Amino acid sequence: MLEVNLARRTPAIRPAAVASAGPIRIAPETGEGRLSFRAKAKALGGREDVAGFAVDGAINSRKSDGDTASLRLGPDEWLFICPEGDIDDAMSAIERAMDGAAHSLVDVSHRDVTFTVSGQNADAVINAGCPLDLSLDRFPVGTASRTVFGKSDIVLARVGHHDFRVTTWRSFAPYVHGLLLDAAKDYAG
Template sequence: MLERNLARRAPTVSPLASQSSVSVTPLDPQGRLAFRIKPAALAGRETVDGFGLSGSINSRTASGEGSGMRTALRLGPDEWMLITAADEVDERCEAISAALSGVAHSLVDVSHRDVSFSVEGPGADAVVNSGCPIDLSVKAFPAGSATRTILGKAEIVLQRLAADRFTVTTWRSFAPYVQGFLVEATRA
């Protein structure tokens, strides 16, 4: 019932044309888990269920390939966003909970909340930086970086996958605004 209700209320996010070498493309749905745990509680574990948790704050670690890829974004001292295939969320939740049995942690499925866009091409950093206050130069924000920030008036989670490729994730209700902002920035 919840899935049907969310589908009716979901904003329409479709590819919009841009007139530059930078493309803004909606990504397929992904499984997203908001994960909180005190680093001391990890007790030397570098991974949990294949998610790398040893990265520094504002980093991205990925393992596996294709639909089996697992990505961990370390967004704070005790906060990660875990990304997996949309159809594996329940399995990942069960496996993480089993691996951390008896250890205080929080694991919440927020897959329905977010929408992601790929921003790629020469000048992708300038497009994202048109509304993002952080320094997105390759030296300050290299590939493998991830952070929570803002784009215009919307909160986003930003990942740099390569010198000219980013993933911008925002709440579903802000998706049309964020997509429009990015597409407009490609025309500037």
């Protein structure tokens, strides 16, 4: 728990709350807790959820329920999202639910920054630096994937027809934010 305590006492380095103007909105999310969860199918024992976080979806999918979301990024890898103030309770609940089964659970809230990108051409803005086909039929609502944006690793999730969440490591956030803002200029009208 030392790492968690030190991270919480360290002043947060957050990108400025600068949002783009015009038809594409790009803004940093605040107040989110993020948990990296890993467990093999045997350890999950057929569960559909762990402490309210879905673990039954297809790889590269996102399921949400109110303030929580579960992104399945690999065969044994999920990113759980909850309100920042609920992290300790969520971690305790997951530990109880796993009841000694082999798993990994790490609070990565301090590591990541998420930007919402929304608007009619949000997919085109993201495609300025992301090689995935983000057309609605190839990357539908509820899809999530680890990918790249420019030269940065990101986790990309489509949460609406014209709404995305771009999560990157805090140290890459100014770079990713700048690229998004620059790409959005093409759609400023």
